[in-house]
Amino acid sequence: MSEAHEKLARILRTDKDNILKIDERCSEVTGKKGVIEGLVGENEKRISEHLEMLGISRDASSKEVFASLVVKAEKDEKRLRAAFGNPDASKPEDLTRVLQVIQGVVGSKKGFFLKEEKAREFLTKEPPKKVIEYLGHSSVQEMLEKEDLFEIYSALRFVEDAEWMNGVFFRQYETLTPDDFEEREIRLKVLDKKWLRAADHFLKHKLHNISHLKEMGLVFVIPATFGISGEILRMTSLIFHYCSEVPYYSDMFRTISEIWASFASNLTSLLRGDVIDRNPRAREPEENRVLWLVVQRYLAKDDPNDWRLFVPHINPEAIHWLRAEENLIEALRLRQLADKGKIKTNELEFWSRMDWVGDFFRDDDGNDILISFDLVDVVMSLVKKKEYAKFLYHHEEALWNKIFMEYFGREGLVKFSQEHLLRGYFEI
DSSP, X not given: OOHHHHHHHXXXXXXXXXXXXXXXXXXXXXXXXXXXXXXXXXXXXXXXXXXXXXXXXXXXXXXXHHHHHHHHHHHHHHHHHHHTTSOXXXXXXXXXXXXXXXXXXHOOOEEEEEOXXXXXXXXXXXXXXXXXXXXXXXXXXXXXXXXXXXXXXXXXXXXXXXXXXXXXXXXXXXXXXXXXXXXXXXXXXXXXXXXXXXXXXXXXXXXXXXXXXXXXXXXXXXXXXXXXXXXXXXXXXXXXXXXHHHHHHHHHHHHHTTSGGGHHHHHHHHHHTOOOOSOSOSSOOXXXXXXXXXXXXXXXXXXXXXXGGGXXXXXHHHHHHHHHHHHHHHHHHHHHHHTTTSSOOOXXXXXTTOTTOEEEEEOTTSOEEEEEOOHHHHHXXXXXXXXTTOOOHHHHHHHHHHHHHHHHHHHHHHHHHHHTTTTOEEEO
């Protein structure tokens, strides 16, 4: 076992044997040698280069490194705001302009989504009383005649209570068949300002104004501003994230539609974001095979010591964030072209392919503190008023994905994640 294996295991908080087994088995399968050593070497090289860009030493303290990354994100927030014409997130017209740029980057995509007539049928059978009352309509029929269907479905998430949604409304999804789905374009939508009062609790809880509906093929934005640093950077990156996640799950919907009998149960599992909650390996795999979990949520948000975080796994969420960061850089490039050189450099390239990069730095008491160089972790810390080294879980999940990609490529990562998402694990 090399120092590289030990270093990687320490960063990921996993057993050293896990990294060694991955390396031995995946090297055997792919013929690629020295992958772990190369990855750890690249991690060190990237950190040294980026610290130099920030103007600080490799021996800098953890607080100095963290503070420099946050300051960099603050500057990039200002650059992005300027590139988008200093949008006010509380104004629908400004948000529409931002969405137009985002649409230009991701393009128009079709997906396999719930038919509008079926969506209306569900509302008719189980009327959302709180939404109807909030809008001042006398019946669900009147609401459907006068309101936008996609706005109603968006509002279900922040107007109706979770007990009714999960115990009543979503129970209808258990009756769905592939015939209830159709091919249509993914929608990016700014909600009407009339929903702002109803969304107040949602906004305060989430601290962002974006969400999505996988089954409807919708990404929606609530016109609201928090007046906090990093707001536009976080908002645009999250929209890009959902623009990756929605078509990813649309592909899954198409796949499960091939087996009629299990379609509804598989669909509801995907929408719930189910993750395997038992260790599927009752015994050691045959032929020294390595068992990988497929974890479609950020488990560390709820429990940073969840056992599934410490075993080999891949995470689709980290795939979507990687695409989002790439799209964010492309968005600023397009604004450069539109502004005919007014934006001299694309400063967001600093964060390019840094999602998996991180290392330990000493604090003032001599303790080693893990610092993430992932843009999302840094921006989340910025939005949360610069809480010191609070966010690490995006980096850690991206690093597990990076290990897998080094052996099987990015296409292989996506392929394995989709093929084994419902089962929750696979062996190599």
